Amino acid sequence: MTPEAAMMPVTLDQVAEAVGGELHIPAHARSPHETFEPSVVSDSRQAHDNSIFVAIPGERVDGHDFVAQVAGQGAAAAIVQHPVEAPIAQIIVKDSVEALGRLAQYNLAARRAAAGDFTIIGITGSVGKTTTKDLLHALLSELGPTVAPVGSFNNEIGLPLTALQVGKRTRFLIAEMGANHIGEIAHLTHIAPPDIAVVLKVGVAHLGEFGSRERIAQAKSEIIRGLVPGGTAVLNAGDPYVAAMSDIAPARVLWFGLDDTRPAGAEAKTTAQAISLDDLDHPSFTLVDADGSAARVTLGISGRHNVVNALAAATVARACGMTLDQTARALSRVNRISAHRMAVSQVERDGAQFTLIDDSFNANPDSMKAGLDGLAAWHAQDSTQPYRVAVLGAMLELGESEREQHRQIGAYTVDRGIDEIIAVGNPTDTHFDSLAEAVYHGAQERATTSGRDSVSIHWVHDAAQADKLVASAAADHADTVVLLKGSHMSGLSALAERWSK
Structure with a gap:
């Protein structure tokens, strides 16, 4: 978050009451009754005048060690x-993460009670949350001051920190809500009850944690149950799992998407027609509103899968009062989203150059296939084809079928016509390494059975x-394009950052 973002006007007495804490004021400190508009931070480096620092104990770093610094x-x-020896007002609580959530809840209630319209939009789904959030942020910012998380701040710490950026002029809050277990989204909606709740997809991300797609759907549906009345x-x-959530919606249901699993009698949906991709994998399509009106859109971000994310953002924007033409124009202007999500750049490495498609923030089977589809579509219409390299890391939390799902991704990569496949493991983590091995063997088997002996496959x-192999490929092929794709823990985003220097 940015340290300049401030919450609603408050006093330290009110903060202490909101979080259920005991306020200790040292000599010469701010009066507990003085009203100010603080920024709330958990990173000591962001603290400045008027900041409230939340000291969170972590596995590696304890925020209490930095209280004197922020003072x-x-x-x-x-x-x-617990009290810390430092010349700063301290609010002592039992659980600082819980207190952070309570303060965010207080702040949002204060904004709702203040003058002017204010709308909270919650977004969840197994894939696409952050991209949809980025697109929607661009759209709603044209209607009024909009607060949205940086990157993927979507848990019990990230969401409250975002909600505490809501001030007296904020018109919209976009709250990204992720879940690793049942009840997590319900907790987040208790902090930030949405006026509008978006559900994108129920995939197999976190299947190992939940055990089944039905359980994942149950977790995602908590955002619908958490809607404000009406x-x-x-x-x-x-998505049939998402469409079934219409049964628990408290009031109006708006639909978006390409395919159709809606129940009988459902209202019309926002959809896309005449989808095409340019040589850089940018989608163009006709945005068709639920009332049948249409406008042409060309996205400045890559990936056919982002058409559905754009439809979700457009549906919310239209519900918030944006015209169809405004929506189409605003979508077409978006050319940057959060880092490591289908970000395209040119890299020079050891005297060779290549195009990088960096989609290394996270991965699950759905997003992995979408990234590979984007790589396959890169300059697919050219008479001379680029040399396509897929650098693939592990996908995590997929449960008992994880090795088979990695083998399937290896086979899918071969099927998409990729020229070189590099499965990246870990020298100290046998689990990571075994998943990379599964990608390798899946690719090897499909290459053999499909007669694609020319594909180069590495583990x-x-x-x-992986860096050395990519540099070698770029040196041997003048037109090389490289996809980086893997779960955040696979470390491929660090490779992208190395290449950006």
């Missing part, structure tokens, strides 16, 4: 789980080995 930076107060559900008509054990 020196001029912070107004610290929320702590709130609007925005559902993907093409390496760290990013440095």
Whole structure:
């Protein structure tokens, strides 16, 4: 979050009451009754005058160790789980993460009670949350001041920190809501009850944690159950697990999507027609509103899969009062989204050049296939084809079928006509390494059975080995394009950052 973002006007007395804490004021500190508009941070480096620092104990770093530092930076107060020797007002609580959520809940209630319209939009789904959030942020910012998370701030810490950027002029809050277990989204909607809730897809991400897609659907449906009375559900008509959530919607349901699994009698959906891709994998399509009106859109971001994300964002924007033409124009202007999501750049490495498609933020089977589809579509209409390299890391939390799903991704990569496949494991983590091995063997088997003996397939054990193979491929092929795709823990985003220097 940015340290300049401030919450609603408040006093330290009110903060202490909101979080259920005990306020200790040192000599010469700010009066507990003085009203100010603080920024709330959990990163000591972001603390400044008027900041409230939330000291969160972690596995590697304890925020309490930095309370004296933020006092020196001029912070107004610290929320702590035990007193710290430092010249700063301290609010002592039992659980600082819980206190952070309670303060965010208080802030949003204060904004709702203040003058002017205010709308909370919650977004969840197994894939596409952050991209949809980025697109929607671009759209709603044209209607009024909009707060949205940076990157993928979607858990019990990230969402409250985002909600605490809501101030007295904020018109919209976009709240991204992720889940690793049942009840997590319900907790987030308790902090930030949405007026509009978007569900994108129920995939197999976190299958190992939940055990079944039905359980994943149950977790995602908590965002619909958490809507304010009379709130609007925005559902993907093409996903049967999502479409079934219309049964629990408290009021209006708006639909979007390409395919159709809606129940009988459902209202019309927002959809896309005449989809095409240019040589850089940018989709163009006709945006067709639920009332049948249409406008042409060309996205500045890559990937056919982003058409559905754009439809979700457009549906919300239209519900918030944006005209169809405004929506189409605003979507077409978006050319940057959060880092490591189908980000295209040119890289020079060891005297060779290549095009990088960096989609290394995270991965599951759905997003992995979408990334590979984007790589396959890159300059697919040219008479001379580029040399396509897929650098693939592990996908995590897929349960008992994880090795088979990795083998399937290896086979899918071969089927998409990729020229070189580099499965990246880990020299110290046998689990990571075995998943990379499964990608390798799946690719090898499909290459043999399909007669694609020319494809070059590697299994390496760290990013440095992958780096050398990519540099070699780029040196041998003048027109090389490289896809980086893997779960965040696979370390491929660090490889992308190395290449960006």
